[in-house]
Amino acid sequence: MKYVLYLCRKKLLAKENRTFLSILSVALITSIQIFNYGLITSLENYFSNSLYSPDQSFIYVVNGTSLDNSSFTYKSFIYNESSIKAVLPILLLQAKYNSSNLELRATDADFFKVFSYAITGDQKLGNNDLIVGIILAKLFNLTIGEHITLDLKSKKENFTIVAFLNSHTSFDYAFVTSIDFIWSLFPEYENKVSYLLIQPSPSLNLTDISQQIKSNLGKEFNIVYNDRNKILNQVFQSPIYALNLWSSLLNVTIFLLAFMITLNNIRRMRSYMALLMSLGMRKIHIFSSILIENLIITSIGYLFGLVLGIMTSSSLIKGISAIVEAPLAFNPNYFMIFFPSSLNFIGFLAGAGVALLIFRRRITVMIE
Amino acid sequence: MRYPVLKFLTIAIILSLYFLLPVFSTLIVQDTYNALISYISPNPSDIIVYDINAKTPATSRLPLSLYTRLISIDGVEAVSPETIVFTLVENNLVIARGIDITQFTKFYDLKIVDGNNLTLNDTDSVLVGLNLAKKLGINIGKMLTIAGIGTSELLEVKVKGIFEVNNEYDEEILMPLFLANILGGLPNDYVSYFRVKVNSNLNPSILYERFQNATPTKVQDNTLLRYLIGANVNYGLIKASQSYSSMEEFLIKQLSISQYTIIGFLVVIIALTALLLRNIVEYYLNEMKLAKKIMKLLGAKRKKILNYLISGWLIIFIFALILSSFYIYIAIYVFNNFANLYLFGHLIIFSIPTYEFGVLSFVILFLSLVFLYYDERKL
Incomplete structure (x- = not known):
């Protein structure tokens, strides 16, 4: 385990690994998702308030x-x-x-x-x-x-x-x-x-x-x-459907990103990993270190994206509110923050895992 | 040297999947935009006269008495006063269009598929568009409960006929003006806007100029609006524009959405996914490393090697384009036939975003060639 963590730390800090860019990508995609759901929720609240009073x-x-x-x-x-x-x-x-x-x-x-x-x-x-x-x-x-x-x-x-x-x-x-x-x-x-x-x-x-x-x-x-809840449900049904679809595409993108980053990073760092193998490190340790490395990248990116998403969404929605002259406000809820963006987390790990699984033989040959 | 076909195929599949995000983003944004701008009239040559202070023609309020001035203008062939209301019918969002049937039929040839057309004395009857009738299973004689959105009103009306005009209106309900006014909370002698048919010599600005000096003409025909017109209010704050441009103007002015915004949105998406593109290019270069070494050993110059790599990349790119076009085609088929996405009661019809797809492909190709040129020296 000690060697796995050592290799992981070395890889994360290596310039060739482009760790920062990977974290940034995860963070940006996560923040976009939060902004989208935030905008829909604020429009829903605005529309709800502009409907007649039920009494x-x-x-x-x-x-x-x-x-x-x-x-x-x-x-x-x-x-x-x-x-x-x-x-x-x-x-x-x-x-x-x-x-x-x-x-x-x-x-x-x-x-x-x-x-x-x-x-x-x-x-x-x-x-x-x-x-x-x-x-x-x-x-x-x-x-x-x-x-x-x-x-x-x-x-x-x-x-x-x-x-x-x-x-x-x-x-x-x-x-x-x-x-x-x-x-x-x-x-x-x-x-x-x-x-x-x-x-x-x-x-x-x-x-x-x-x-x-x-x-x-x-x-x-x-x-x-005349039930306003039914109206709200109908008005926002299609936009939410389209948004979920788009959000799934962001998950696909993040999956591909992890897939490509993993393969390219292994190529870039292969001489280093080969050296460690010659010193007695086992293949399983190398694969584990890659997965842990991706877990760390996606965790940092995800957390960074949450903070960035909440901060930027709030100001962007205020800006939109000023442009359209409608009192829109960012009201985050747990579903909006955690559910769609947590799929990014899973997507990134899955991308790395699938890359290791499909190319396991080639990776072994490459390092050996 | 021959290219490794299988490896190229893998990269092309990955690249085509990369295309999904920007292409589908465009598809959703563009077609939603198109559905919005065709809201007021499916016929772009109609002129829409609406309240200058209204944010959108659909939310405009004009006194019905303006009809008497509009119809008197030389060059005006027909004027149809209309009220648009968003309603809920059997838990579905539907547009109800208040019309004077005698005027509306001067613009559209309503084909009554079943039942009868509206007449002047129909007070609680409506016509239902063919597509909407099929979607909700509505038959002639059925009593529909319609809830107004924005007002608390609930009306029970009788379906008198099912019509077809072969445009977006086939998803709407046509009703006498006063019924739509009740649902929309408007007084009886007000409408949302006037649809104006003019001869070829008249454009919106000339119409507006002539309107200022027009003398009201008394309505002689036995039409609904003859009975609904109240006091002849002197109301000067009107605006006339082509139906498409009036909606586009609203989108640009109020929501700052235009074609350029969509392209800007795409550029942001591409920038965000640039790291993925760069990784794909790097993966390609790694796969070609051996070929590059052999060429170098055989004495090939950098220019030749670069040409070889670029040609290979172009083959992958073209193949990825074909693959992504295939995905788009399948997606559009599924969206249009199974997903049924509605925007305020109108079905969004998806079509291939040819222009945006071209711009997108060019930008991605350019970006990938920059990455290829830059990374080729390092690897």
């Missing part, structure tokens, strides 16, 4: 997994006002007006709790009262106070337009009427709703809301909402 979302309660074909019998819903501001039962019906198929949404008086800010006209939903979304009002040139006839399931029903709704939501292209009126008009729909629309309180707690729904309605009910 602005409406939450839909459906019996099943989607809004499509959801229909159930509605019982009163007792909710905790600390997490839910309003619950609107919504029954969807197709209405025909002017030979166009349009959407009629029947709901109760809580509608005004949620949309009072967007209503022009009377805030009432009595029998035959109709609130018209602003898009429909424009498309069909409707006016407040006008009487219109809607064809509901082949039944002609007269309505009076009491207000317009300009809410920048999907209600803007629908007719809204009283759910009690629709239930009385169509006995087969009595107490039926398509879904519940929940307006959460600012201190949104999805688990709490979910529990309230399950205890009030049953286990088959689910919530559907």
Whole structure:
């Protein structure tokens, strides 16, 4: 072991060995990997912060997994006002007006709790009262106070337009009427709703809301909402895939680097190794010393690369942040720092090992 | 003297593997860049009119009433107001394009593959691009739940038709302007930008000049925008540019990415891997050491030996180039057919980066010859 370490030290310090350049290469490739993952993470954080706040979302309660074909019998819903501001039962019906198929949404008086800010006209939903979304009002040139006839399931029903709704939501292209009126008009729909629309309180707690729904309605009910985590996942899925692929190529490069460095270093130092063999050193000791030498190079390079990567990434991302005028910040995490770069460590050792394995006979002949 | 073919083959394989990193780096960066600049319009001759203060045409906001001035300009053949929204449909990132179907069809011949086209009175119906419909298994009549990105809005819409235009739009959803505005959080009488078709005498700067003095024309046709146009706002801060250049300008100005940045990026990659290249050259010279000694013994001069070594290296280099082209071809085939990398809902189509590959090969060849010349004297 003493001889192995001696040979290793001699080789590492020899000018011909180009130890410094090897360490530098490992360090630079490692630091590039850290920078890449750092940039993606900072973009992800920036994007995440620029998305809407979750408490602005409406939450839909459906019996099943989607809004499509959801229909159930509605019982009163007792909710905790600390997490839910309003619950609107919504029954969807197709209405025909002017030979166009349009959407009629029947709901109760809580509608005004949620949309009072967007209503022009009377805030009432009595029998035959109709609130018209602003898009429909424009498309069909409707006016407040006008009487219109809607064809509901082949039944002609007269309505009076009491207000317009300009809410920048999907209600803007629908007719809204009283759910009690629709239930009385169509006995087969009595107490039926398509879904519940929940307006959460600012201190949104999805688990709490979910529990309230399950205890009030049953286990088959689910919530559907605009989930920002799903969005983030989708936006960054392909860039992360491409980055991982690119990172693997850096690992291949480092493998090749170790492979070539090992072979060339053996050639350069062969006379020295031959001398040691003639003094009684065994072949296994020489091969072990080469592996230890590579372990030392890659360890120093890896550590140096980690420090360099963290230091440069932080300042480079600040620079990018200034150029794109977006508040990007380097937030390192353990996965980003250790996982991709540790593959460099393995790649370098594997490169040296494979070189020794493939060319073992030639190396022996060369030294002998 | 004959060259050692087997040894050359080994070196060529190593050299071709060395090519992988810079070539694939270019491939990923270049094609992502191309996918970005074709975002606004697949047709480079379209002029895009957008808000001068917007960082990108996709995030611009313009009042719909500008249509009345744009359409009145002499030389303007068609104007299509559009709103671009990034959405999530069945957990997939999809671009929803708000359009007035009567105007949009003046630019693109929408072939309805299944179902029906949109009409003025369709309030909750959408058209789905053929590629997207195939990818998500969407059929006519299906109710889609679309979530807006950047707003908390969630819409349920009906699929009325499946269309094909044979460009990037086949991966998108086309919907009435107001639906896209709801998803994107825009007022009803605003749009992202206007796509303008002009005759050959008009370019973006002339269009911009004429726009300043244009007199608004009242919309007479029975179109969606006739109903959506609100107050005629006097809005002067517009910008007109070719569709490709508008996106390129954004990339250069905001993200400082250009063709030169990509080449610079490549140079950095080559510099980083220069030690590997030098080791490959050194390995080659070591393999040729015996041949060099024999030539010297036979009285060959350094110039002749150098010529012999360079010729050998060129053979290896050409073989490595062929091998790496083969890898690229396979990789592109796998990327395009199996990997399906998307950039904000658009599939990135990979193609061989011919120009960059040429520059790259030249730089690597030059660098390797410098190493060869320098190391040959030492060995």
